[in-house]
Amino acid sequence: MNDAQPQPGSRLPAFINVRALERRWRRLSVTDLVVWGIGVVLLLFVFWRIVLTFGQGAYTLESFIKNVIFGLAQGSIYALIALGYTLVYGILFMINFAHGEVFMSGTYIGFFVIAAMEESGFLAEQTLLALLIVFAVGMLSSMAVAVTLERIAYRPLRKAPRLVPLITAIGASIFLQQAFRGLFGSSTKVYPHVHLYALPQLFPQLEDGKGMDLISGKYDVQFALLGNDVNLVVQPFIFVIFIVALLMMAGLYWYVQRTKAGKAMRAVAEDKDTAALMGINVDRVIVNTFAVGAALAGAAGVLFALYTYQVTHTMGFIPGLKAFTAAVLGGIGNIPGAMFGGFALGFTESVAPGLLSIPHQLKDVVAFSMLVLILIFRPTGIFGEVLSEKKA
């Protein structure tokens, strides 16, 4: 249809396409109505809860800031894991549901190393070096697990229908969980409290003059904002998580955009046969992709454990699902989308319960409701493109 044609009788601004609206109206089905009905009900619910919350006058700027800061840490972790889902999906159109366990594996193996270093006193003596070692071990372990998984569980199914590797991934996820349970028991391992002091000159009043404890420190901060007295307990580690996550994302962006391996990754994502005709070893690129995603997940796992002080064989399950939600929210297969989705989910999950006056334990409900809503209203995600020509 020619859009440039003048539309008789229409005095609406040009950006409202009357005919498209008409067409849409005519094609409206019962399902559409129900779906939009659900959407409207949810919006009204959210609106009503927010009005209620503010009506009670119980919601403070303080709790908002607190939740935003926490959301930042949560979001960073989600974003780092979500990148692994999105990278693999971008190249294989497969959802690696075992990615949460890849995250867990690295963290778990990193735990043994940090526990040993705590035992020997090395952690207290050379904290920074010890932390770098733990990060390296966590990332490398995750990479090893992911690469093994690709080789034995996914590669033989490369040509199978798409449902088959998906089910295999779920199987791999259960296998890894149970393997760690069988090997190391189902009890929760307590991660060491790490103290990394920095900038004693800037913060001489903290920790007996040793400076700020970047990992386990918690400090009271008071200030006035918009006429409110705000009292916060701030953990510097939250900002460390955020900065580490940003640095890793910048690194990933550079890798994908600028390096030969990254360009090959994009080429393979677009067309595997043609990439092979260029002399690109497609299998190697796929392994690379799994490894890069796993490295990010391993780093996220160590950050997560340093923050929560616990490691279990099930620790990857919920963060894995949340990160998957984040990846879908941003548009799966899209790298900036996964970053945005991670932060958006972490932020919403942290802020929404307070804002809606619902128990904080319901944050998982908020997150997964978001997943359902995206799948209904915008299955391609926020940054997702309409995938028409290629999906095989």
Next chain:
Amino acid sequence: MALLEAKDIHTYYGKIHALKGISITVEEGEIVTLIGANGAGKSTTLNTICGITPAAEGQITLGGKDITRTRPHEIVALGVGQAPEGRKIFTRLTVTENLEMGAYARSDEDGIKRDMEYVFTLFPRLKERERQLGGTLSGGEQQMLAISRALMAHPRILLLDEPSMGLAPLLVQDIFHTIEELNQAGTTILLVEQNARMALGVADRGYVLQTGAVVLADRAEALRQNEMVQKAYLGGAH
């Protein structure tokens, strides 16, 4: 010894017997063309040579070396460059990045730089668009990019699959002119074409394919005079 030799190759797509014993040879410095109707097996022959759809039977040698079971990316490194059917440009990579991918198997930075300048002199239009995404190029420009990208591998033999497909007649002339130019500069070319008239115009020798088998093989000139070829592929009287 022939540069490229395929001996009695059979290729299957699942149960479909696509190539039923095709034998072709390409000598150093030649342009050889494969002509035939849709589904005759022209593209499959190229893809079998490149290892994308490996031969179930038969043997393919490049400069005497058996490449029948070699994996596609290794075949490229051995010196086979292909500009595939439908051009298959990486739409989300820039023109320069597309060319870099063509040179993926190489590590001689200086040689790559030289070849990139060479393809830019061959197709100045690409130079103007070097930072543009492949998907934003016109059909003709994409074909230029596809050929250039294959050249970036510095191949011993260049496989061109339907370079004229979907292009305006004037552009087809340009592309074929470039093919001749490349050949004069020493590139061996195996050309698959539906446009038999143009293909036989530039080629030294040709093979006519029908339902997965070679039915005619001769000098291009002789094929142009052949009654069957004239009727079936050159549109009657010549």
